[in-house]
Amino acid sequence: MKIATWNINGVKARIENLCQWLKDSQPDIVCLQEIKSVDEGFPRGEIEALGYHVETHGQKGFNGVALLSKIKPDEVNRGLPGDDTDEQARFIEGVFSVEGGVVRVCSLYLPNGNPSDDPVKYPYKLAWMARLEAFARERMALEEPLILAGDYNVIPEPHDAKDPSQWVTDALFLPQTRAAFRRLENLGFIDAVRATNDETPLFSFWDYQAGAWQKNNGIRIDHLMLSPEASDRLRSTDIEKHVRAWEKPSDHVPVVGHFAF
């Protein structure tokens, strides 16, 4: 199975790119982030016509996540537990029946957190990461194949940025941010791309501004984090960077894991 994550940066503005990529790449499960659409406005017809089941968790104007899948999920849960007052649509979980059992797949859009000295935004990011850790710990106890896929807005290591010195005060790379990401890894989650690829640098995002794509000034912030039961089935990964050169691209590209499910 091919399981992918892609921050689409507006699904309505990007529907042609998305459909082209689905046709070309034939992923089995896709985790989308930043759909920037309410559920009723999601262009589900075009995607269903390509043979995908669609589950969305959207909101007006920004954020929003979705799961596209060739097989229908047995169960879907919306929202990250841990704060009933949080109205931002950043998390959706699906449970899928596969050969030999289930795979649990979450599409998550972790808060950016900038500016990092903002009294609200960076604390919200860290609180969200703490909630994700608590959720991950709970799910880990199930001992199932689990994939926490998404736009983490975390640069894990200096070699995941073209110029790490540009990011030292940024919410994506602050020591507290990286430490929170490591706490997730320390629960037993594996960064699928790094587990299968020694190349440096590897990027999944290039800013629209200042010719970042042309200069290959990127960062790696989109991750597939795997439970041990999922990493046992991991065969390889791809970062499908060719889509960044398409007309009207997202600033992120799909990150794909190939699994022996």
Added chain:
DNA sequence: ATGCCCCCGGTTCGGGGA
């Protein structure tokens, strides 16, 4: 040091992103 650029809602600009 700041902004570059892009999407959305709804209207020609502000909020939000990274």
